[in-house]
Amino acid sequence: MPGTSDRCEHFDSIRDVAPVTDGCQECLALGEPWTQLRICLTCGHVGCCDSSPSRHATAHFHATGHPIIEGYDPPEGWGWCYVDKTAVTLPDQTPQRGPIPFYDDF
Ligand SMILES: [Zn+2]
Ligand SMILES: [Zn+2]
Numbered sequence: 001m002p003g004t005s006d007r008c009e010h011f012d013s014i015r016d017v018a019p020v021t022d023g024c025q026e027c028l029a030l031g032e033p034w035t036q037l038r039i040c041l042t043c044g045h046v047g048c049c050d051s052s053p054s055r056h057a058t059a060h061f062h063a064t065g066h067p068i069i070e071g072y073d074p075p076e077g078w079g080w081c082y083v084d085k086t087a088v089t090l091p092d093q094t095p096q097r098g099p100i101p102f103y104d105d106f
């Protein structure tokens with residue numbers, strides 16, 4: 001059992017992922033800023049949070065249906081299920097790929 005939550009049954013979607021990019025994949029490509037990062041625990045997509053202008057983590061969920069993300073700025077060990085709209089407890093923190101770039105470092 002990789003994690004625990006009273007309300008989420010999506011833990012079987014969690015894979016042993018590696019971050020695909022150091023920062024939000026779409027924002028890096030577009031040269032846009034973000035506030036905080038989320039990593040998809042199904043495929044390793046790194047996207048920006050709902051406080052960011054473009055909300056790419058949520059957009060990734062809508063595009064793919066991958067339900068669970070982890071806070072990733074740096075890895076914080078907590079998760080969120082978009083389907084159940086509930087916080088989930090994760091077994092591990094996904095290792096950071098490298099220093100996370102911020103938009104003013106571009
Ligand atoms: Zn769930
Ligand atoms: Zn973004």
Ligand SMILES: [Zn+2]
Nearest residue numbers: 040043045066
């Ligand atoms: Zn994904």
